[in-house]
Amino acid sequence: MGVCVVLETPTPPCVVPGGVFDDFAWCHSDRLEWRRPRDTWDGATRLDGADPARMAFVLRRASELVPTELARVHAFGLGLGEERALAPWAIDDATDAFHRARVRPGELLWLAADNLNALFWGLHDWAHFHNHGPFDERAWTELQCDATALAWLTLNRERVPVTREDLDRLAREVKELTRSRFAAEGAEVPDTARRALEAASAGRMLPPGSG
Numbered sequence: 001m002g003v004c005v006v007l008e009t010p011t012p013p014c015v016v017p018g019g020v021f022d023d024f025a026w027c028h029s030d031r032l033e034w035r036r037p038r039d040t041w042d043g044a045t046r047l048d049g050a051d052p053a054r055m056a057f058v059l060r061r062a063s064e065l066v067p068t069e070l071a072r073v074h075a076f077g078l079g080l081g082e083e084r085a086l087a088p089w090a091i092d093d094a095t096d097a098f099h100r101a102r103v104r105p106g107e108l109l110w111l112a113a114d115n116l117n118a119l120f121w122g123l124h125d126w127a128h129f130h131n132h133g134p135f136d137e138r139a140w141t142e143l144q145c146d147a148t149a150l151a152w153l154t155l156n157r158e159r160v161p162v163t164r165e166d167l168d169r170l171a172r173e174v175k176e177l178t179r180s181r182f183a184a185e186g187a188e189v190p191d192t193a194r195r196a197l198e199a200a201s202a203g204r205m206l207p208p209g210s211g
């Protein structure tokens with residue numbers, strides 16, 4: 001049930017200082033299967049740092065690799081029954097587990113999301129799953145995943161019900177989130193970070209020809 005869209009998620013360049021990730025792009029992230037209900041889409045949700053509502057990474061098969069919960073508790077309108085989903089609190093655990101076990105995230109997971117905030121965070125987490133790091137430098141780690149998510153959304157904008165205005169608003173909200181993360185570490189947003197976000201939303205981050 002629902003609409004199934006295959007999103008192109010080509011491996012991005014690393015836009016953060018060396019050492020932020022210890023195994024960047026250990027696994028290529030070529031595509032992500034995304035489903036949403038046929039008649040429900042909310043492009044007006046605001047982005048904040050809170051856990052996204054109505055988003056789940058649903059498991060294709062039973063697996064002990066990651067903690068799971070019932071998928072239908074988090075994703076609606078897709079006719080889900082007993083399918084399991086990655087527990088929303090276990091994104092970091094999953095990032096470590098995929099890397100340790102060398103399991104391709106796309107082999108195990110598809111994404112359910114029925115609003116723009118949920119889709120953005122789904123793509124952000126998709127970036128985490130393919131780029132392993134110690135998470136010591138939080139602002140930089142998140143910046144890489146935010147820029148990647150923005151770049152993927154921009155790349156797939158014909159496949160997603162999203163307007164240029166939605167994307168521009170999202171980019172502004174990501175900038176604000178970035179500012180607050182660096183501020184929490186007692187720093188201003190570095191110029192390279194600012195430029196990375198601008199390149200991502202302008203479609204200049206990913207290699208030419210991707211998608």
Ligand SMILES: [Zn+2]
Pocket residue numbers: 124125128142145
């Ligand atoms: Zn993150």
